[in-house]
Structure formats: structure tokens, C-alpha cells
Amino acid sequence: MNLYADIRTLVIAELDTLVREGVLPDGLDFGAVAVEPPRDVAHGDMATNAAMVLAKPAGLKPRDIAEALAPKLLADPRIETADIAGPGFLNLRLAASSWAELTRAILEAGLDYGKSDMGSGTKVNIEFVSANPTGPMHVGHARGAVFGDALAGLLDYAGYEVTREYYINDGGAQVDVLARSVYLRYLEAHGQEVAFEEGTYPGDYLVPVGEALRDEVGDAFVGTPEHFWLEKVREFATAAMMERIRSDLASLGVSFDHFFSEKSLYGTGKIETAIDWLSGKGLIYDGVLEPPKGKVPEDWEPREQTLFRSTEHGDDVDRPIRKSDGSWTYFAPDIAYHYDKIERGYDQLVDVLGADHGGYVKRMKAAVSALSEGRVPLDVKLIQLVRLIKDGKDFKMSKRSGTFVGLRDVVEQVGPDVARFVMLTRKNDAPLEFDFDKVMEQSKDNAVFYVQYAHARICSVLRKAEEAGIEGLGDGSLAAADLSVNAHPAEAALAAKLGEWPRIVEIAARTHEPHRIAFYLYDLAGQFHALWNRGNEDHSLRFLQEGDPDTTRAKIALARANAVVIANGLGILGVTPADEMR
Known part of the structure; x- marks a missing residue:
């Protein structure tokens, strides 16, 4: 059940009626007609912009359309009031029976409530983390890992066919640096004194790799x-580091469907195939680029290079793919990798990258547009930095020195559920503060606690009801209860929030923004806690009604519907709902 979609269907149907009656002209496009929560909940449960968006194409005043539409909507038993606001917005208030039916539908649907067929099996490749295999995962990688995994869970929930992919950067010079660093640890394992020169990786995490190499050879x-x-x-070193990376990610509950090696692009003709394809479209040429804007570097000199006409696909400048010495630029294997993904039949591509890759976005979008002839969209999500705080002080990290804060360090201190949820409490392109002390607080200011506490409270209610000897507490029995007794405005407000869930799922999936799920769960938990607190003063709102098992079942049905939605939302985020808090 998708209440917002159902009411929008009603609005469209009644607009069609107005067309048939001659009130509205033929040929109107209803695509922009929306049904959304009102800006002010005091105005109603839902609002539609139908009159506003149709006024100009219909040649009518918005208010005239609203006045014609309102009585049509009021004829439906689900609509209690339809009030015209301002120049023509229609604010709708739903009948109490609608909320009862919604609660029942949630309990009957269970894990499927909120799932969507919006994706219709569209194949999506989400590439995320993709860190160089030169060290363990740090907390910056953790945020990208959580975002990518949650986005994959969200799109899967919305009906897409999702592949989680890791691109192993094992084709560049940094892997040679890794090998030299491991060799030093190997010599150290043989009792030799070694010195790490600038540009090597001196971190202690390579000690066991050097020892393992000694044992091997x-x-x-x-x-x-x-x-x-x-x-x-x-x-040897790359394989060892990838094993550790997989282990680090597993501690956070992240796994991948596919690992793609950059090294597999070299010497196999894959780069040449992709470039030849672009050349066949007239998009590759030899030329000289203009000097960079602003202050020109002293060592800059005009030289002929092989260039990709990325400006024909939305980029600011054409991009080099082969250097004047004949070697490939780093952009060439990136083109080949995305060509491979297109050839594998994906309908959409998502790249989750660090904030320092901002300059990469336009050129890669241009390449994918050219390679797919505009058929396959690429969405690049940039992940901003994480600021770690403990005891009021910044945690610093440096991958090269080996003093960084590892992903596993974070998980071991706060647990994977807390780590994952907190990483999604900000939009991906906004900086995130991760305060070890605050994320463990049991307060409203700690979003993960607030949401988990709501679920745990509901589980506690069910346990107490069982201890009181109340029968019929399964979801099927609760759905059959007389839910009309949940008529208080606070109960209606909670039900209304539950009704937003399918809409939030589709919006978050469409925009590739899993943080919307975390935000929604926090708001939903707030509605539940508000109802719980109202019960301290108004005993009729308590979930356990002493001596009245029928009313108790109805009250618990609403609470249980809340738990279902919280569990479904946390499931998307990869977080386990808490049955009790300690």
C-alpha cells in the first residue's frame, strides 16, 4: 500500500472526470501533479498542487480548478476534508478509517511494506570504496563503504537489479611502492636493519605481510x-592487502558482488578497444591543449597529445588520453573500465568517490555518455571527509605514516550498527563529524540511539503484553483488531508518518540519497516517542490498556506497524534493529 500514490491516482482520476465534463480542456499533461505532505501539518495530512500546475495550460485560474476538484475528492470515503489554501493549493485531511486501513496493510505486508517496483529490474552497477590496495581501510573509506552499500540496499528495495563492485587500483606506480615497502619488511623479518625512504609505506600493518612473504619464499x-x-x-602484497581490505569491510557488514582489477586492462587490448570505439565515432584526435586557466605553471609547454573530444559530451575541455611519450594517461584505463561496465549490460552506473575527485566528474560523465551514445547515465557521488573526535579532540590520520584511524578501529569501539547509521546522518557531500563520545550517548541527540530505542520500546511493550497473558499478538491477529479506536490526533499523526514511508523510499532511490532513510527514521522515532510520552499523562493513549485486551491489541497494532517500518528502514541501511537497550 502506497497511500500517497493511491491518493494521487484518485486526484488524476477526478481530473480526468473534469476533462470529460468539459471543465478542463483535453490534452493536459498531468505529469507534474503531485500529492505531498503539507508544509504545515496543521493544514492537513496531504496537499496537491494540481490546480496550480494545470492553471496556465488550461487557461483557467488555479482557484477555479481547485473549487471544481475539491467536491470530487470529497466524494471518496478516504477524504474527510479538502480545503483550498492561498491561490489554489488543496489541503486534504484523511478519514480515520484510512489510518486504520494503513496500519492493517503494514502489518499484513511486513517486510514488503514500502518496497517498490520503480526500478522494474533496471540493472545498476554501484562502484564504491575502490581504495588503493596499499593499506587497511581508514574511516574515510568507511563512509564511502557505508554510503555505497546503503545505496545498493535502497535501490534493491526499490526494485532495481544491483551489483556492488570494487575496482582494484592495482595497475599504477603505487603498487610498486607497496611492493618495495613489503620487501623492506621482508628483509626486516630476516633480521636486517632497514630504512624507509620518503615515498614508501612505513606503517606497521605491513609487518605481518613481510613475515608472510618470508614464510612463503x-x-x-x-x-x-x-x-x-x-x-x-x-x-603477493596486493593479494595480502586485498584480503585485509575484505576483512575490514566485512567487520562493517560490507561485501561485494564483483572485484575488477585495473591490471586486467593492461596488455589485454581492453584499453585499445575502448579508445578505438571512440575513435570510430570521431571523438579521438591529436592536438594541443590550451594552457590551464589562471597562473600557468613554469614547466608548462604546448605539446601534441592524443585527446578525447569530451567537450562534445558536456565537459569543459577536451582531455588527454595518451601522453606525448606514447604512454596512456590515467584517464584511458578509466574509460576502458567504464566501457567494460557498459558492455556488461548495465542500464545505470554509479561511482562513489572521495571528495578529492571532484575534477573527475565531468570528464567521466562525458566518457560514459560517448561510450553508451547517451543510453547509460552515470551518477558520481562524492563523499566528503570525516572528522573524528574523541574526548573533545581531533583524531588525526596519515595513511603513509601508519598512524591513521582504521575502519576496524572505529567498528571495534562503537560497533557496526552505530558506525553505519552515523555515517548516514549527513548527506554524502557534506562534511561529517564522528564524535566517539556522542555516538554512544543515550539521548535524543544521538540519532541511532533514538531510532533503536523506539524499536526496543515496542518490543518491550509486546513482551509485557505477553507477560500479562494477552493473546493474539502476532501481526495477523493485530491486523484483525478493531483499529478504529486509534482515533486520537497523536495516533493519527504517527499513522500519517508511517504512510510517508513508500514515498520516502522512492524519492531516496530516485535521487540516490540513502541519508533520507536515516532522516525519516529519526522523525518517525520522534513521532513514536511523542505518543509514548503523551501516554504518561493521558492513560487512554497507553499501549497496554489494563483489563481491555481488545483495545490493547489495537494500540499495539499501531506500535507494531511502527516497528515494521523502522526494521525495514534499518534493513536498507544495513543496521540491525534493537530488541532491547542496555
């Missing part, structure tokens, strides 16, 4: 020239 690499061991150590 013995002293075969000791005292040998680099060309003898570099490739073998590179492969």
Missing part, C-alpha cells in the same frame, strides 16, 4: 636485485 629474495623480485612481491 624463505630467503630467495634476500640480496637479489629489484627486477628479480618486484613483480612477484607486488602480486
Whole structure:
């Protein structure tokens, strides 16, 4: 049941009636007609902009359309009032029976309440994390991992066919640096004194890798020239770090459907195939770029390069794909990788990247537009930095020195559920403060606690009802209760919030914004806690009505519907609902 979609269907049907009656002209486009929550809840349960958006194409005043539409809507038993506001907005208040039916529908649907077929099986590839395999996951990676995984869960819930993908950056010079750093740890494991030069990775996390390499090859690499061991150590070190990365991510509850190696693009013809495809479309040429805007670097000189006509697909400038020495730029394998994804049949692509990749967005969108001839959209989501705070002080991290705060460190201190939820309490492109002390507080200011506490309170109510000997507490029995007794405005307000859930799911999925789910759950928990607190003063609002099992079942039905939605929302975010709080 999608109450907002159902009422919008009613509005469209009555607009069609007005067309048939000659009140509205033929040929109107109803696509912009919306049914949404009103800006002020005091105005009603829902509002429609139908009169406003149709006035100009219909050649009528908005208020005239609203006055014709209102009585049509009032004829439906679900609508209690239809009031015209301002120049022509229609504010609707639903009948109490609508909220009872909604509660019943939620209990009957269970895990399926809010699920959508909006995606209709559209194949989406979400690439996220994709960190260089040169060190363990740090807290910055954690935010990208949580965002990507939650987005995948959201789109799956909305009917898309989702692939979670990790792009292993194992084709660049940084992997050679990793190999040299591991080799030093390998020598150290053989009892030698070593010195880490600038540009290597001195972190202690490579100590066990060096020891494992010693156990694997013995002293075969000791005292040998680099060309003898570099490739073998590179492969060994990359595999070891990827194993650790998988383990770190698993501690956060994140796993992937597919790992793609950048190295597989080199020497296999895949880069050449993608570039040749673009060349066949007249999008590759040899030319000289204009000097960069602003202050020109002293070492800049005009030189001919092989360029991609990315400006024909929305970019600001054309982009080099091959250097003057004949080697590929870093952009060339990126083009080939996305060409591979398009060839695998994906209908949509999502790249989740760090905030420092902002300059990458236009060129990659241009490449995907060209490679798919505009058929496959690419959405690039940039993840802003995380500021770690503990005991009122900043936590600092530096991957190269090895003093960073690891993803696993965060999970071990607060748990995966807290870590995941907190990472989604801000939009992805907004900075995030992660205060270890605050995220463990049991207060309204701690969003994850506030939501978990609501679910735990509902579970507590059910346990107390069972202890009191009340029968028929399964969702099926609760759905069959006389729900008309839940007629108080505070109960209607909670039901109205539950009615927003399917709409929120579709909006969040359409915009690729899983933080909307976290925000909604916090608001929903607030509505529930408000009703709970009202029960302290008005005993008729308590969920347990002493000596009245029928009314108790009806009250618990509303609470249980709330728990269903919280559990469904937390499931999208990869967070386990709490049955009790300790």
C-alpha cells in the first residue's frame, strides 16, 4: 500500500472526470501533479498542487480548478476534508478509517511494506570504496563503504537489479611502492636493519605481510636485485592487502558482488578497444591543449597529445588520453573500465568517490555518455571527509605514516550498527563529524540511539503484553483488531508518518540519497516517542490498556506497524534493529 500514490491516482482520476465534463480542456499533461505532505501539518495530512500546475495550460485560474476538484475528492470515503489554501493549493485531511486501513496493510505486508517496483529490474552497477590496495581501510573509506552499500540496499528495495563492485587500483606506480615497502619488511623479518625512504609505506600493518612473504619464499629474495623480485612481491602484497581490505569491510557488514582489477586492462587490448570505439565515432584526435586557466605553471609547454573530444559530451575541455611519450594517461584505463561496465549490460552506473575527485566528474560523465551514445547515465557521488573526535579532540590520520584511524578501529569501539547509521546522518557531500563520545550517548541527540530505542520500546511493550497473558499478538491477529479506536490526533499523526514511508523510499532511490532513510527514521522515532510520552499523562493513549485486551491489541497494532517500518528502514541501511537497550 502506497497511500500517497493511491491518493494521487484518485486526484488524476477526478481530473480526468473534469476533462470529460468539459471543465478542463483535453490534452493536459498531468505529469507534474503531485500529492505531498503539507508544509504545515496543521493544514492537513496531504496537499496537491494540481490546480496550480494545470492553471496556465488550461487557461483557467488555479482557484477555479481547485473549487471544481475539491467536491470530487470529497466524494471518496478516504477524504474527510479538502480545503483550498492561498491561490489554489488543496489541503486534504484523511478519514480515520484510512489510518486504520494503513496500519492493517503494514502489518499484513511486513517486510514488503514500502518496497517498490520503480526500478522494474533496471540493472545498476554501484562502484564504491575502490581504495588503493596499499593499506587497511581508514574511516574515510568507511563512509564511502557505508554510503555505497546503503545505496545498493535502497535501490534493491526499490526494485532495481544491483551489483556492488570494487575496482582494484592495482595497475599504477603505487603498487610498486607497496611492493618495495613489503620487501623492506621482508628483509626486516630476516633480521636486517632497514630504512624507509620518503615515498614508501612505513606503517606497521605491513609487518605481518613481510613475515608472510618470508614464510612463503624463505630467503630467495634476500640480496637479489629489484627486477628479480618486484613483480612477484607486488602480486603477493596486493593479494595480502586485498584480503585485509575484505576483512575490514566485512567487520562493517560490507561485501561485494564483483572485484575488477585495473591490471586486467593492461596488455589485454581492453584499453585499445575502448579508445578505438571512440575513435570510430570521431571523438579521438591529436592536438594541443590550451594552457590551464589562471597562473600557468613554469614547466608548462604546448605539446601534441592524443585527446578525447569530451567537450562534445558536456565537459569543459577536451582531455588527454595518451601522453606525448606514447604512454596512456590515467584517464584511458578509466574509460576502458567504464566501457567494460557498459558492455556488461548495465542500464545505470554509479561511482562513489572521495571528495578529492571532484575534477573527475565531468570528464567521466562525458566518457560514459560517448561510450553508451547517451543510453547509460552515470551518477558520481562524492563523499566528503570525516572528522573524528574523541574526548573533545581531533583524531588525526596519515595513511603513509601508519598512524591513521582504521575502519576496524572505529567498528571495534562503537560497533557496526552505530558506525553505519552515523555515517548516514549527513548527506554524502557534506562534511561529517564522528564524535566517539556522542555516538554512544543515550539521548535524543544521538540519532541511532533514538531510532533503536523506539524499536526496543515496542518490543518491550509486546513482551509485557505477553507477560500479562494477552493473546493474539502476532501481526495477523493485530491486523484483525478493531483499529478504529486509534482515533486520537497523536495516533493519527504517527499513522500519517508511517504512510510517508513508500514515498520516502522512492524519492531516496530516485535521487540516490540513502541519508533520507536515516532522516525519516529519526522523525518517525520522534513521532513514536511523542505518543509514548503523551501516554504518561493521558492513560487512554497507553499501549497496554489494563483489563481491555481488545483495545490493547489495537494500540499495539499501531506500535507494531511502527516497528515494521523502522526494521525495514534499518534493513536498507544495513543496521540491525534493537530488541532491547542496555
